[in-house]
Amino acid sequence: MAQKIAKRYTARVTRGSLTLHKIELAWDSGKYNYKDMNEIEAKKFYDLETALHKKEVRNSREQVSALIADDFLEFGKSGGKFDKQDILTGLEQEAIDLQIIVSDLNAKELSKDIVLVTYVASMLDEDNSTTILTNRSSVWMLRDGNWQMVFHQGTKKQD
Numbered sequence: 832m833a834q835k836i837a838k839r840y841t842a843r844v845t846r847g848s849l850t851l852h853k854i855e856l857a858w859d860s861g862k863y864n865y866k867d868m869n870e871i872e873a874k875k876f877y878d879l880e881t882a883l884h885k886k887e888v889r890n891s892r893e894q895v896s897a898l899i900a901d902d903f904l905e906f907g908k909s910g911g912k913f914d915k916q917d918i919l920t921g922l923e924q925e926a927i928d929l930q931i932i933v934s935d936l937n938a939k940e941l942s943k944d945i946v947l948v949t950y951v952a953s954m955l956d957e958d959n960s961t962t963i964l965t966n967r968s969s970v971w972m973l974r975d976g977n978w979q980m981v982f983h984q985g986t987k988k989q990d
Contacts (some may be wrong), residue, residue: 833844876938876948879978880969886928900972900979906974907986929954944973951988964988 839976879898888894896919903915913921936950952965 832879866872873938875978876946877933879948879971879980880936880948880967881931881933883980884929884931884933886925888897889922889925889929892923895919895922896941897977898980898983900974902977903981903983905983906985908987941970946978952985 833955859875878889882888883895883898888898896915899915903918905913905918907913920922932953934951934953936948939949941947946967947965947970949968952967954963954965955961956963958975965985967985967986969980969984971978
């Protein structure tokens with residue numbers, strides 16, 4: 832099934848300071864960069880990250896539990912520290928449907944089983960009057976054939 836293309840971006844695939852080749856990416860939104868992985872692998876991490884932004888996933892204990900590891904740890908943009916149980920309980924009761932725009936997404940393979948994903952999340956505050964920008968980083972680990980988030984941090988960007 833063809834994907835609807837909203838924007839086109841150009842990314843450079845690099846190893847160290849050497850540019851290996853240039854490709855054009857045509858995904859739904861955002862800007863993607865990745866090192867030491869191919870386009871399909873990089874998009875997989877975009878899909879994993881943004882799945883956790885969707886209300887139908889966020890409200891499903893089963894789906895969130897599959898995506899985050901039992902030993903998960905998060906440092907939230909609020910300054911709080913959260914484990915898997917905190918996240919499952921909080922998201923299950925979440926009533927709002929967050930509209931998060933992802934930009935400047937980078938996926939970097941740290942080892943064959945560990946990937947660091949960083950991006951900027953943009954969303955409106957509670958009264959829809961101000962856009963909040965947050966730097967986000969996640970560590971994904973391949974366990975038993977499935978990618979799970981083991982760490983996440985959100986830090987509010989300075990104005």
